[in-house]
Amino acid sequence: MQLFTGVLIKSLRHAAIALLIGALGVSAALLLAQDQETMRVKSVIAAEDPRDPAYVAALVGAPLTYGNRYEVLTNGDRIFPAMLESIDAARRRINFETYVYDSGDLANRVTEALERAARRGVRVTIVVDAVGASAMDRAHVDRLTNAGARVLTFNPTRFYTPENLNFRTHRKILVVDGRIAFTGGAGIADQWLGNAQDGQHWRDTQVRIHGPIVRLLEAAFYENALESHGPFVPELDDPPPASGDDGASIVVRSSPSGGSTDLKRLYLQAIASARQTIDLTSPYFVTDESTMWALDDALRRGVRVRILVEGDITDAMPVKYASREAYDALMSIGIQIYEYRPTMMHTKSFVVDGMLSVFGSANFDNRSLELNDELNVAVWSRDVGAKFTADFENDLKAAARLDLQTWRKRSLLQKSREHFWSYFGEVF
Numbered sequence: 388m389q390l391f392t393g394v395l396i397k398s399l400r401h402a403a404i405a406l407l408i409g410a411l412g413v414s415a416a417l418l419l420a421q422d423q424e425t426m427r428v429k430s431v432i433a434a435e436d437p438r439d440p441a442y443v444a445a446l447v448g449a450p451l452t453y454g455n456r457y458e459v460l461t462n463g464d465r466i467f468p469a470m471l472e473s474i475d476a477a478r479r480r481i482n483f484e485t486y487v488y489d490s491g492d493l494a495n496r497v498t499e500a501l502e503r504a505a506r507r508g509v510r511v512t513i514v515v516d517a518v519g520a521s522a523m524d525r526a527h528v529d530r531l532t533n534a535g536a537r538v539l540t541f542n543p544t545r546f547y548t549p550e551n552l553n554f555r556t557h558r559k560i561l562v563v564d565g566r567i568a569f570t571g572g573a574g575i576a577d578q579w580l581g582n583a584q585d586g587q588h589w590r591d592t593q594v595r596i597h598g599p600i601v602r603l604l605e606a607a608f609y610e611n612a613l614e615s616h617g618p619f620v621p622e623l624d625d626p627p628p629a630s631g632d633d634g635a636s637i638v639v640r641s642s643p644s645g646g647s648t649d650l651k652r653l654y655l656q657a658i659a660s661a662r663q664t665i666d667l668t669s670p671y672f673v674t675d676e677s678t679m680w681a682l683d684d685a686l687r688r689g690v691r692v693r694i695l696v697e698g699d700i701t702d703a704m705p706v707k708y709a710s711r712e713a714y715d716a717l718m719s720i721g722i723q724i725y726e727y728r729p730t731m732m733h734t735k736s737f738v739v740d741g742m743l744s745v746f747g748s749a750n751f752d753n754r755s756l757e758l759n760d761e762l763n764v765a766v767w768s769r770d771v772g773a774k775f776t777a778d779f780e781n782d783l784k785a786a787a788r789l790d791l792q793t794w795r796k797r798s799l800l801q802k803s804r805e806h807f808w809s810y811f812g813e814v815f
Contacts, residue, residue: 425676428652429684430659434743440635440767443656447649449637454629455598457766459774463580466573466593467493473563473595474500480510480622482608484560486519486748487574488527494575498527502534510622511536514611516556517543519574539615541760553814554643556760559593559748562605565624568596570604570747570762572733583730586700590727592734592778594746599627600764603638607762610640634768641749641761650749650763651756655681657739657765661690666779667737668695669751671706673812674713678751686721695782697733698726705808706752711801712809718791725786735763738779741772753813 432439444451460466474481474497481504488494505511513531515523517540528538541556561569571593573579581588596604602623609621641650658665658681665685672694674682685692694717701707714724736746747763749755766772 425680426652426655427677427680427684428655428659430656432660433662434657434660434740434767435662439660439743440637443653443660443765444637446656447637447639447653449639449649449653450603452599452603452629452636453634454631455596455600455634455636455766457634457768457771457774458595459771459778460569460571460593460595461778462582462591463493463573463588464582466569466571466591467496467580469595470561470569470593471496471500473561473567473569474504477504477509477563479564480512481564482512482560482562482605482612484514484556484558484608484611485574486516486555486557486559487576488515488520488523489574489576490522490524490527491577493577493580494524494527497575498530501536502530505531505534505536512539512612513537514539514541514556514608514615516541518552518555519557537616539612541611541615553758554760555758556611557748557755558607558611558640558760558762560604560608560762562601562608565605565622566597566601566627568601568604569593570596570764572735572748578731579733586730589731589733590729590782592736592746594764596764598634598636599629600636600638602626604762604764607638607640610642611760634766634771636764636766639763639765641756641759643758643760648757650761651677653745653763653765654678654751654756657737657743657745658682658685660743661685661739662688663690663740665690665692665737665739666695666776667693667751668732668734668779668782669737670697670701670731670733670735671703671750671752671754672696672710673706673752674717675753675813679713679716682717682722683720691723692721693723693725693779693783695725695727695732695779695786697731698728698787700728700731702731705811708805708808709812712805712812714789714794715791718789718794724789725783726789727782727786729785732782734778734782736775738772738775741776742769743767744771744775746775758814 572591583590641648749761
């Protein structure tokens, strides 16, 4: 008995030491993830100023293009017929990148379309994330490969490379024949089907794009394709002539870095250019010191800020708790917060002064702005801004605006959960 007690005590001691080492490791990782500097971005040029596109493009190092056309596609009923139609019309090449590629009805339809294209001689290249697409049916990979398509996996994780787990491609890019592109928030899984009619069908947005900027989205695809394969020859058509001087646009990518990314600077610069309104939609909305300062500074300039996020229907409740930890501070300075109620809100977009629209794959959180590979498009266009604003106003009808005084009366358990998970905000 004494021997058993001694072994038990020794085991408990080892377990306690292991837990302590683990806790210290997590604490160190979270400390390293914290922003080393708070960026305080101001702008003397407003979003409506004709000089703003060139100003922002220079600051984030992105080529400026003109003469692009955009069609905002709301929910799966409009998104996937448009994407599948473009795939079926392809004649030369299809480049497709996605984070999620699950099994199910939508995956079957997409795989069949890509398989048909490859069999009729179209060069089909697909990049999927090793983590996000881990549920992809092996039979789909075999079908696509046997048809002549290339299926590449981004950043596979192995036991000897655990650091790879944290760096994912979250980009959603479809480029067909170098002339038409799609980007937004939708992945390949059945929750994206339908029209956000219930809790099993998500609310999301994808944008169909024509014009010179398509070439830049395809170039971004090749960045991840090259990181996922051996020898690879990127194909790009010569730049098409711009069809006009309207719709000034840039593509901004993010990739892991030791400091801020171009995409984060784009977000901060866009907020700094606001003079009237900011309407921001994002799931997994998690602020840091830089984004909190930017939003607070916008309020001080008299900007009306409305934020639309997902509610209790979410696929990442810990991130939702971390998000809600900041609600009190945000509402205290005058920001309006709305939670979407019918289903998961997965759209990522925001509109500044009805003129500047930013949309793509990035959420308003540290994971998207500093860790993941992401891609967003910024467009200076009253027409595009009006389309996003109309969707925003319609979504507010199905959302609940939070009241500060009522919010402060939530339970101690809720507050404790939010406070605990907020410590992980920099890695969410």
